[in-house]
Amino acid sequence: GAVVSQHPSRVICKSGTSVKIECRSLDFQATTMFWYRQFPKKSLMLMATSNEGSKATYEQGVEKDKFLINHASLTLSTLTVTSAHPEDSSFYICSARDLGQKNTEAFFGQGTRLTVV
Amino acid sequence: AQKVTQAQTEISVVEKEDVTLDCVYETRDTTYYLFWYKQPPSGELVFLIRRNSFDEQNEISGRYSWNFQKSTSSFNFTITASQVVDSAVYFCALIPGFQKLVFGTGTRLLVSP
Numbered sequence: 001g002a003v004v005s006q007h008p009s010r011v012i013c014k015s016g017t018s019v020k021i022e023c024r025s026l027d028f029q030a031t032t033m034f035w036y037r038q039f040p041k042k043s044l045m046l047m048a049t050s051n052e053g054s055k056a057t058y059e060q061g062v063e064k065d066k067f068l069i070n071h072a073s074l075t076l077s078t079l080t081v082t083s084a085h086p087e088d089s090s091f092y093i094c095s096a097r098d099l100g101q102k103n104t105e106a107f108f109g110q111g112t113r114l115t116v117v
Numbered sequence: 118a119q120k121v122t123q124a125q126t127e128i129s130v131v132e133k134e135d136v137t138l139d140c141v142y143e144t145r146d147t148t149y150y151l152f153w154y155k156q157p158p159s160g161e162l163v164f165l166i167r168r169n170s171f172d173e174q175n176e177i178s179g180r181y182s183w184n185f186q187k188s189t190s191s192f193n194f195t196i197t198a199s200q201v202v203d204s205a206v207y208f209c210a211l212i213p214g215f216q217k218l219v220f221g222t223g224t225r226l227l228v229s230p
Contacts, residue, residue, distance in 0.1 A: 034217060034218065041225075042222075042223075043208065043220050043221065043222045043223050044162075044208070044220045046217060046218075049217060091160055093160075093161075093162065095162075095218070106152075106210075106212070106218050107164070108154075108161065108162040108164070109161075110160070110161040111160040111161055111162070113160065
């Protein structure tokens with residue numbers, strides 16, 4: 001199946017700093033990428049949908065200035081957690097789907113475990 | 118409304134037992150896709166199966182089988198002869214139309230030796 005690569009897999013940062021997470025589709029063009037957040041023992045919560053070349057669409061309650069999403073190419077989307085705080089510690093996971101292919105599943109990255117100290 | 122319900126929060130079984138994970142979905146779209154994903158302790162999401170709304174055939178893949186029933190809006194997942202390595206959180210998900218994925222809350226499966 002298609003491969004989505006997410007990097008880094010783990011990151012520890014200090015409060016107040018920013019962290020960038022990358023999501024790459026390795027063997028297909030991802031017109032749309034999705035960013036999820038997962039709290040311990042909880043389901044995945046969609047944060048935002050990013051379409052290549054346009055602004056991301058954020059779900060209700062997600063601060064767009066806090067979680068900056070850039071989808072500059074058909075194979076790369078980035079999520080930057082700005083001015084991170086301990087409550088931003090979580091598991092972040094991206095998925096990519098080529099909506100030009102109607103019959104396609106959403107492929108997921110390996111996830112990034114962010115710890116803010 | 119688009120919704121996926123996994124009523125079983127956690128299931129514990131002993132190795133070699135069969136176990137069924139329930140999934141009930143809601144959507145008004147006539148075209149939709151259903152998925153099951155496995156999330157082992159390491160965190161990544163492993164794709165298991167996709168079904169579209171026009172294909173009600175049940176599927177078997179090794180010890181895994183899926184039962185899709187449109188009449189009851191269910192897409193249940195059965196593991197036969199469970200193994201310790203099956204221990205994980207399993208998510209059922211729905212793509213209504215060609216919209217975004219909607220996840221269920223997940224079922225944590227614990228298989229003990």
